[in-house]
Amino acid sequence: MSAFDANWSLMTPEIVLAALALLIFTIDFMTGIREKKPYLGRLSILALLVSAFLVLFMNGEGGAIADIFIVDTFSTVFKIILLLAVAMVIAISMHYLDKNDDVYQGEFYSLMLFATLGAMLMVSSADFVTLFIGLELLSISSYCLAGFKKHQRKSTEAAIKYIILGGTASAFILYGMSFLYGLTGTTSVVEIGKSIPALYADYPYIITMSMLFMLAGFGFKISAVPFHMWAPDVYEGSPTPVTAFLSVVSKLAAFALVIRVFFVAFWSISEEWTFLFATIAALTMISGNFIALTQKNVKRLMAYSGIAQAGYLLVPLAVSANYAPMAVNTIVFYSVAYVLMTAGAFAVISYVTEESHSEEMNSFAGLYRRSPFMAIAMTVFLVSLAGLPFTAGFVGKAQIFIGAVTGELLWLAVIMILTSIISFYYYFGFIKQMYMREPKANDANLKVPAGLSAVITIALALTIILGVLPGILTNFFMEVSHWMF
Amino acid sequence: MVSITLFLALGAILFCIGLYGVLTRRHLVIVLACVELMLNAVNINLVAFSSIGPFANVTGQVFTLFVISVAAAEVAVGLAILIALYRNRDSIDVIKHDLLRW
Numbered sequence: 242m243s244a245f246d247a248n249w250s251l252m253t254p255e256i257v258l259a260a261l262a263l264l265i266f267t268i269d270f271m272t273g274i275r276e277k278k279p280y281l282g283r284l285s286i287l288a289l290l291v292s293a294f295l296v297l298f299m300n301g302e303g304g305a306i307a308d309i310f311i312v313d314t315f316s317t318v319f320k321i322i323l324l325l326a327v328a329m330v331i332a333i334s335m336h337y338l339d340k341n342d343d344v345y346q347g348e349f350y351s352l353m354l355f356a357t358l359g360a361m362l363m364v365s366s367a368d369f370v371t372l373f374i375g376l377e378l379l380s381i382s383s384y385c386l387a388g389f390k391k392h393q394r395k396s397t398e399a400a401i402k403y404i405i406l407g408g409t410a411s412a413f414i415l416y417g418m419s420f421l422y423g424l425t426g427t428t429s430v431v432e433i434g435k436s437i438p439a440l441y442a443d444y445p446y447i448i449t450m451s452m453l454f455m456l457a458g459f460g461f462k463i464s465a466v467p468f469h470m471w472a473p474d475v476y477e478g479s480p481t482p483v484t485a486f487l488s489v490v491s492k493l494a495a496f497a498l499v500i501r502v503f504f505v506a507f508w509s510i511s512e513e514w515t516f517l518f519a520t521i522a523a524l525t526m527i528s529g530n531f532i533a534l535t536q537k538n539v540k541r542l543m544a545y546s547g548i549a550q551a552g553y554l555l556v557p558l559a560v561s562a563n564y565a566p567m568a569v570n571t572i573v574f575y576s577v578a579y580v581l582m583t584a585g586a587f588a589v590i591s592y593v594t595e596e597s598h599s600e601e602m603n604s605f606a607g608l609y610r611r612s613p614f615m616a617i618a619m620t621v622f623l624v625s626l627a628g629l630p631f632t633a634g635f636v637g638k639a640q641i642f643i644g645a646v647t648g649e650l651l652w653l654a655v656i657m658i659l660t661s662i663i664s665f666y667y668y669f670g671f672i673k674q675m676y677m678r679e680p681k682a683n684d685a686n687l688k689v690p691a692g693l694s695a696v697i698t699i700a701l702a703l704t705i706i707l708g709v710l711p712g713i714l715t716n717f718f719m720e721v722s723h724w725m726f
Numbered sequence: 727m728v729s730i731t732l733f734l735a736l737g738a739i740l741f742c743i744g745l746y747g748v749l750t751r752r753h754l755v756i757v758l759a760c761v762e763l764m765l766n767a768v769n770i771n772l773v774a775f776s777s778i779g780p781f782a783n784v785t786g787q788v789f790t791l792f793v794i795s796v797a798a799a800e801v802a803v804g805l806a807i808l809i810a811l812y813r814n815r816d817s818i819d820v821i822k823h824d825l826l827r828w
Contacts, residue, residue: 370789377796381803388807395825397811404804405757409748411800412764415793416741419771419786426781428789478825 247306254295254320255361261288262354269347278346282335282692285350286328289357293324308429309368315724316365318573319497322580323364326489327357329584329700332692333591334482340595341480343392353486356382360494367505369418369428372498376414376462380407383491387479399478406471410461417454420447421506430506438509452507452514456521459502462495465555466525469548476544481594484540485587488547493576496554500569503558505725511561519559519653525552526660533667538600539590542667543583546626549664550579556641556657560648570718571644575637577714578625578707582634585700586622588693589615596687605671607680612687614694616675618701623668625704628661633707640715733774741767754811754818758804765797 265281265288272278296317303312331353338346359378366372384407388400422428424444425436441448457468464472476484507514529549536542554575561568592615597604609616625634638661645654689697707714740763747760769790776786812818 370785370792373789374792374796377800381796381799384800384803384807388810391810392814394814397807397814398825400807401754401804401811404800404807405748405754405761408758408761408800408804409745409764412741412744412761412768415765415768416771419737419768419775422772422786422789423775423779424781426779426783426785428785 248304249306250299251304251306251312252310253299254292255358257295258288258292258354258358258361261285261291262351262358265347265354266351269345269351272347274345277339279335279339281347281350282331282338285331285354288354289324289328289331292361293321293328296320296324305367308431309366309371310362311365311367311725313723313725314721315497315500315569319364319493319576320361322573322576323357323360323490323494326493326580326584327353327486329580329588329696330482330486330489332696333485333584333588334480335692336690337480337482337591337595341390343390349386349389352382352385356386356486357490360490363494364497364501367430367501369422369430372430372502373411373415373418376495376498377411379491379494380411380462383407383483383487386483386486387475389480389483395478396480397478399475402471402478403475406461410458410468412458413454413461414458417451417458420451420454424448430502433506434508437507441510448510449513452510455502456514456517459495459499460521463492463499463551463555464544464548465521465551466528466548469525469529472548473541473544476547477538477541477600481540481587481591484543485584485591488543488587489580489583492547492551493580496551496572496576499558500572501725504561504569515559515561518555519650522552522555522559523653523656525549525555526656527552530660530663530667534663536667537602539594539602539604540600542602543586543590546664546667547583549660550583550626552660553638553641553657554579556645556650556653559653560645560650566721566724567644569724570715570721571637571640573718574640574711574714578633578637578704581700581704581707582622582625582632585618585697585704586626588696588700589619589622592687592689592693597681602670602674603678605674606678608675610680611685612689615687615689615697618697619675620672621701621704623671625708627665627668631705631708633704633711636708636711727778730774730778733770733778737767737770737774739767740764740770752820754808754820755805757820758801758808761804762797762801765793769793 265284305311356379359375362371362375366375384400384404387403388397390396421433424440425433460468526549529545529552533542533545554572557568557571593604594600625632628634628638642654744760744763748757751757772786772790776782808818
């Protein structure tokens with residue numbers, strides 16, 4: 242098929258987002274270096290919403306550009322989740338950037354939009370080349386964002402750690418891909434999936450090796466144990482909105498990638514990797530939750546909490562062997578819940594840590610006296626992260642648990658419940674600080690800025706609505722017969 | 727004709743040297759160079775497969791071009807971050823960067 246026959250209109254949302262990101266970049270350097278530019282933040286949110294609208298209404302029933310760029314239900318749903326998540330992160334960062342004069346605003350927003358573009362490419366690509374380009378677009382933009390406070394030692398240290406370990410992870414993924422290409426002569430995930438059964442009979446060791454290399458690289462990107470050591474350092478050092486971005490967008494885009502590669506390319510040898518995923522999920526849940534117990538720094542604690550959440554999200558992959566659509570359903574639902582509760586929690590954390598100039602747990606002391614709305618919202622997000630009833634997090638975890646039990650992985654389900662109970666301890670550490678500690682003497686009452694309170698309100702409302710009436714989303718997912726082509 | 731296993735062995739050796747360097751060296755420029763070495767090991771694999779592999783075709787060479795350009799972008803960002811780090815700390819020794827630890 243020639244390049245001119247392809248249905249390029251499928252890429253409209255990506256092209257529009259890229260054009261608007263470049264536009265924001267251009268407006269930025271036409272309007273001076275160091276001014277405050279709140280309109281650029283609003284423009285980027287608008288760009289993301291336009292792109293989400295196009296994803297929803299332009300693509301129709303989907304299609305593919307030469308098996309390289311695929312638009313199906315899976316990619317559409319993930320793109321909308323990611324775009325809305327980034328819009329929330331940008332609303333959080335607008336307040337942060339106003340407070341910090343040493344951040345170049347236009348570059349921050351355009352880098353974030355380019356990273357989103359990379360995430361969208363990752364979600365829709367079905368070819369190793371596009372998949373790699375999307376991954377690197379997301380990663381390289383994230384490296385820059387992690388080191389964005391360039392006069393601050395912690396931020397640059399986080400960025401250098403991130404880029405070295407991230408580059409190594411990319412090399413691992415590519416090394417695995419190179420063997421798959423060599424044995425099949427194609428980089429298309431679908432074609433590789435077709436030739437894997439015959440190849441696996443001939444060269445079981447090479448296929449297993451390349452799968453393990455890719456798993457190590459992807460495990461780094463989703464910060465699964467034992468490839469998680471970068472996450473706490475980078476999350477602590479980065480500017481807080483970037484931490485929110487990394488823990489929401491990077492992680493979910495990498496999950497979409499893992500699902501695409503393992504469910505399509507390696508599906509026929511699923512009995513080889515489900516046990517691996519079960520082991521990784523168990524390790525991730527156990528070490529994430531246990532190490533989080535000892536943390537004092539809020540962002541570091543959220544990093545370990547994010548690692549533990551990645552463990553919960555890995556459980557459906559481990560039980561997927563007989564329940565593929567079911568597994569994708571639960572992962573997508575938990576992803577929605579995860580975006581809402583994490584973005585909401587980071588909105589509160591970003592505001593509180595900026596106001597008190599401290600990232601220690603005790604910066605939350607007496608938050609209920611200073612701003613009851615934020616304290617109550619934070620409580621709901623934490624309860625949802627811990628997985629207690631009437632929140633979206635509970636429904637998501639319950640679905641994952643039921644999936645694990647029906648998939649006959651009872652031991653994994655038990656580990657999941659036990660580690661969730663451990664996680665109550667550190668989530669309630671926040672709640673104890675907010676309600677049972679007196680605020681410090683010089684802490685005034687907090688007035689929440691409009692953008693932040695919008696994010697918190699939306700996240701709060703949806704977390705509770707999805708917790709009470711999960712049917713809104715689950716019924717929609719049940720009707721999806723084909724997640725992927 | 728040279729057997730493909732020789733090229734794959736070269737790729738594997740380069741990859742291992744790169745990984746060893748990333749894990750053990752203290753000078754950050756050398757660590758970045760070792761990351762590049764790992765990516766070049768991938769390039770050797772891809773080019774070898776695309777010229778004398780069991781299914782030789784041009785896709786591997788195209789993939790290699792993408793890998794080379796992305797690696798260049800990555801090392802450019804890496805060196806920029808490294809300069810920012812040097813200005814803050816007057817050192818690019820890995821051991822001395824220990825603000826962030828559990």
